[in-house]
Structure formats: structure tokens, C-alpha cells
Amino acid sequence: DQQVKQNSPSLSVQEGRISILNCDYTNSMFDYFLWYKKYPAEGPTFLISISSIKDKNEDGRFTVFLNKSAKHLSLHIVPSQPGDSAVYFCAASALYTGANSKLTFGKGITLSVRP
């Protein structure tokens, strides 16, 4: 039972255009969401996060939108650059008493930005 779903395995966009990466979740206890970027032969790198009390968080070219009612979040990259080509993972966590902040990951989306 996959609690975090990234249904599109890949996305290709033109340099300078917007990249929109989608993520859906099923566990209503999730209250914190994160995006990671992963290059081959490296560990995932934290990009941006959002708490469930917000619907938007922005950091430079990266913006994450959260729609709690739809259990959906998206990562927008504007403008896209060739160096953004990587695998992007959506992750979620649920903070409840006595638990650690373990993360549940989606399968990832491979983004290719064409020059």
C-alpha cells in the first residue's frame, strides 16, 4: 500500500519553461511534506518543504503547493534549467506523540530539461 504516489515516472520540459511535478498521498495523518532531488551516484538532497498549515512555500525558483482537501502537492520549478535534470522524490511525515520523524517516499519522477 503506497501512501505517497508519484504517478508520472518522467517529465521532459524545455529550458526556461515551467516544470510541474505532482505528488498524491493517502494518509491523512501526514502533516509535513518534502521534496528531494537526486543525481545518479549521490544521496538525495533536500529541496523544499511545507507544513500542512500552509498552502504554499517558495524558495527561489522552487515553489511547493499543498492542497490538503485533495491530498495533493506539486513542485513548480521556474524557470527550468538543464542542471535541474534529476530524479525528484516527494516525501511525507506524520508527527505524533512518541514517534520519530520518519519519512515516507514516493517512487520519484525523472525530470529532463532540454537545452
Next chain:
Amino acid sequence: SAVISQKPSRDICQRGTSLTIQCQVDSQVTMMFWYRQQPGQSLTLIATANQGSEATYESGFVIDKFPISRPNLTFSTLTVSNMSPEDSSIYLCSVDFGGRAREQFFGPGTRLTVL
């Protein structure tokens, strides 16, 4: 963030043998975790490495197969025991500094191939 290193970076092992993976952090951290990423799959949490006590394992993972040590706040090891080809994966450690932020920071990973 933190500088996280893992040893070895990759290894090729024979069926039935064991491999110990080390994770070293350049500063004291609250939480350390071990994940597995099987080919084409998402990152799956194996266990939380607890300092001075037994690790907390996720469903589907057992101590006999994946013994973990965490002797201090900057170091942990994961052993993959009695390996089979199904254990071929990337193994990653991550750290969490605690507090309100729930971002985890990952090491570069250990790519294990079992023949």
C-alpha cells in the same frame, strides 16, 4: 545541514556473506536512519538507529538480517547479513537534527551488488 559520509561507496559481494556499512556525520545529530532503495523503487526506511539502545525496525525488517549499531551521536553502522541477490540495493543513511524542522539529510549511499 551536515557532512555525511558512507563507507564503502560500493561493493560487490558473494551470496551468503555479510557487509557492514558505516555512516559518519561531522556533527552530533539527534536521529540517524537507514534506508534502502531497490532498483526502480522508492526509498524505504529500514530502521531508526538509536544511540545507546537497540534500533527501531520498520515492518518487514528484522535485526537478525540488518543489525545496526550506534555507539555515539555521530556514527552508525548497518550490516546486511547472509546476503542474497535480492539485497542488491542502494543503502543510505540519513540524519535529523530534531526540533521543529523535519528535514533529513542523506549520505551519498552505498551501492551493493550481490552475486
